[in-house]
Amino acid sequence: MRPGSIRPGGRTARTRAAVLDATLAELADRGYEHVSVETIALRAGVHKTTVYRRWRTKEQLVLEALRAAAERRIEIPDSGDIDHDLRALARAVLATLASRDGAAAVRALVAATQSSPQVARVVRQFWAARLAQVTPIVQRAIARGQLPEGTSAAETMKYLAAPLFHRLLVTAEPLTEAAADQAAAAALAAARAGVFTPT
Amino acid sequence: MRPGSIRPGGRTARTRAAVLDATLAELADRGYEHVSVETIALRAGVHKTTVYRRWRTKEQLVLEALRAAAERRIEIPDSGDIDHDLRALARAVLATLASRDGAAAVRALVAATQSSPQVARVVRQFWAARLAQVTPIVQRAIARGQLPEGTSAAETMKYLAAPLFHRLLVTAEPLTEAAADQAAAAALAAARAGVFTPT
Secondary structure, rough: OOOOOOHHHHHHHHHHHHHHHHHHHHHHHHHHHOOOOOHHHHHHOHHHHHHHHHHHOOHHHHHHHHHHHHOOOOOOOOOOOOOHHHHHHHHHHHHHHHHHHHHHHHHHHHHHHHOOOOHHHHHHHHHHHHHHHHHHHHHHHHHHOOOOOOOHHHHHHHHHHHHHHHHHHHHHHOOOOHHHHHHHHHHHHHHHOOOOOOO | OOOOOOOOHHHHHHHHHHHHHHHHHHHHHOOHHHHHHHHHHHHHOHHHHHHHHOOOOHHHHHEEEEEOOOOHHOOOOOOOHHHHHHHHHHHHHHHHHHOOOHHHHHHHHHHHHHHHHHHHHHHHHHHHHHHHHHHHHHHHHHHOOOOOOOHHHHHHHHHHHHHHHHHHHOOOOOOOOOHHHHHHHHHHHHOOOOOOOOO
16 A cells, blocks of 8 residues: 555445444334434435435345345354354354344344345345355264254254244243253254254 | 113123224234324224223233233144144144234234333233143143153243244245244154253
C-alpha cells in the first residue's frame, strides 16, 4: 500500500459488511416485518442511497445477510470421540440460543421464513451450508467405526439441534447445559441405531 | 328441560366456547401483536362488551384459550407396541403441523411466547398438560419391558415432536410421513438407550 492511496475495494467491502451486520441486528431487534432499508442504513451509519444503490429491497438485503452468515466458518470439534464432538457442538448451539442476540436472530428468522417464500428458500440454503460444515465430524466417526456406514451428518446435526430450538421456541423451557448434553446423547443414540442411515 | 325455559349456563358456555375458538383462530391468522378484543368479538359474532365483561385484556383471553386447548383430550394410541404407538403419535403431530390452521397456531404461539412472560408461563402449562396425556404410552412400554425403568414420558414425547417443529419453524423443510417416522424412530432409540432416564 502506498501512503495516501485510496482503496475503494476495501471501503466497499467494509460498507457491505457494516450493512449486512446491521441487517441481521435490525432483523433480531425488530423482526422482518418492521425492518426497513432506512433503519438498516441508519444503524450501519451509511446514507440510505448507498444501500439502495446495491440492494433494491429489504428482502434482497436479508437474503444477502443470511448468505454471508452461512459462509462464516464455525469451530468444528475434533476430539477423536464422536460422543465428545457432538456434546461440544450441542454446547455451541446452546451458547448461541441462550444469548440475547442469538435468540433474537433465530426468532427473526422463524418469522421471516413464514412471510416470504424467497426467504424460506435462502433459510434452507443457510442450513444446508451450515450442516455441510459439520460433515467431517460424522465422517471421522464412521471411519473410526463409531457410527454406522452411511450415517447422514446433516440429519445427525439437525436432531442434535432440534430439541434445543424446541425449548427456546415452543416449550419455553430454560436452555441448560444438561439439556445440551441430553440433546447430544439422543442424537448419538439415534445415529448409532441407524435411524439416520438411508435404507 | 321445560319448553321455553332459559338456559343461561348453556348459552354462557356456548358464548365462551365461541370466543375462545375465535381467539385461537385470530391468533393463527394475525399473530399475537395484531389480535384485539374487538377483532375476536367480531369473529365470534358477539358484542365486544360481552367479551370485555368476562375478559379485561387480550392477554387474559389468550391465556384462557390456551388453557382450554390444553384440556382437550387427544387420541392416545395403544397398539401393544411402543414402536407403533410412537409412530402413530408422530403422524398425529405431523398432521397438526402440516395443516394450515395448525401451522398458523404454532407460529402464533411461538411469537406470543416471546412477547409476554405470562403467555410463556401458560405455554409451559399447556405443554405440561399435553405431555401428561401421553404418559400411559411410555408407562405401558416400561411395563412390557420395551423401555428402561424410569424413562420420562415427557422427554420422549418432546424429542418425538421437536424434529417436526424444527422442519416447520427453523429449516423450512417439507413435513413428510417419512420425517414423522424418522422422528419416532429417533425418540425410541434415545429412550431405549436410557437418554430419558434420570440418573
